[in-house]
Amino acid sequence: MKPAPLSYARPSSLEQAVTLLAANDGNARILAGGQSLMPMLAFRLAQPALLVDINRIPGADAITCDAQGVQVGPSVRHADLLRQAQAGGHPLLAAALPLVAHSGVRNRGTVCGSLALADPAAELPACAIALDARLKLLSVRGTRWVEADAFFRGIYDTDLAEDEMIAAVVFPHAAPGWRWTCQEVARRHGDFAMAGLAAGLRCDSGRITAARLVAFGVGERPLRLCAAEQALCDGVPLDGVADAVATLDQADISGTPDYPAPYRRGLLATLLQRVVAGLTNEDTA
Structure with a gap:
């Protein structure tokens, strides 16, 4: 199968990315790892008018640590976060990420993409709820933060609006004891x-x-x-x-x-x- 005809854009900032989402009235999709989106396109289960590729946006693949926790950007791969979790002593993520599919998927698939998909059998949504993670949702209307437990609604259903993208997720550090x-x-x-x-x-x-x-x-x-x-x-x-x-x-x-x-x-x-x-x-x- 081949995807239906579509357009492609490669913005240079997250702000440009959400502007493209807003301009297409819910008929655009973010492309990061593409491990779920590309098969859906191939089988025409998804037929967006525009793909918004965020892979070249500076800083979108950043993992930063501060007092609040580990902040993961929208194009951070599973494998990148796994290395950080193993080195930085984040035991739940270090235990969960090796269970995600296979090495090829972990090398390309993104953490925020898994959360946005909200597959009920996926590991990371459960980890996000267990850790009280917070998701940063960005649109042309501004930024809002959502608790993980409120973000996931059902099968492939989240609190993410059509003109929003997950700009980051923050996993709190493991508390002492x-x-x-x-x-x-x-x-x-x-x-x-x-x-x-x-x-x-x-x-x-x-x-x-x-x-x-x-x-x-x-x-x-x-x-x-x-x-x-x-x-x-x-x-x-x-x-x-x-x-x-x-x-x-x-x-x-x-x-x-x-x-x-x-x-x-x-x-x-x-x-x-x-x-x-x-x-x-x-x-x-």
């Missing part, structure tokens, strides 16, 4: 997750004092497991895990013909037990 990980179950490495879990725990004297659990691949958007978080903090880790697993019976988990909801619920229970065992063992290692 927290341990983080990301695990998933897939048929093969690099396949979409049948169920996954981005998780953080804070432990003190062998007890879990705080938890953050966000499931992905089990619903229309990343799912915060608030009841399981509370159950983990109500007792010693062993008892807390059993109580947390029990709360999954009430979680809003959806299924497909291949992966029914009870099956995904079981996968999530296994992941929850693995995550808690691994993170609490660090306390005694």
Whole structure:
């Protein structure tokens, strides 16, 4: 298949990019990594009138660190952020990014592109919610910041307006005392997750004092497991895990013909037990 006829623009600034978006009344698309967009164009699932290529914009591929966290520009690749996370001690991103597809996709695909796509089986939207990340949305009307939990609405559905682009995302630093990980179950490495879990725990004297659990691949958007978080903090880790697993019976988990909801619920229970065992063992290692 070949894309439908379209025009191409390569702006020299983010301001020029959003001006082009506004001028095309929702019929333009941002091209950064293109790992999802290009196949959609090839199959004519997307037929924009204009592609706005941001790859040559100075500074769009910057990763900066300050007191607020790690700020990621709109053309930063997964592989670039992975190297930064491994070197800079950001454990959740360091655990999640190797799970993103395959090396070729990570070398071209962008962090902000993954967030904008909002695939419910993707790792980064769940990580963004778990970390309370903030997204900087830019348009000709100005800039606004949106919390990750409010940004994701449903399957491929976000708070991003047609004339906006993600100009940056800020992942807060891991707070002292927290341990983080990301695990998933897939048929093969690099396949979409049948169920996954981005998780953080804070432990003190062998007890879990705080938890953050966000499931992905089990619903229309990343799912915060608030009841399981509370159950983990109500007792010693062993008892807390059993109580947390029990709360999954009430979680809003959806299924497909291949992966029914009870099956995904079981996968999530296994992941929850693995995550808690691994993170609490660090306390005694």
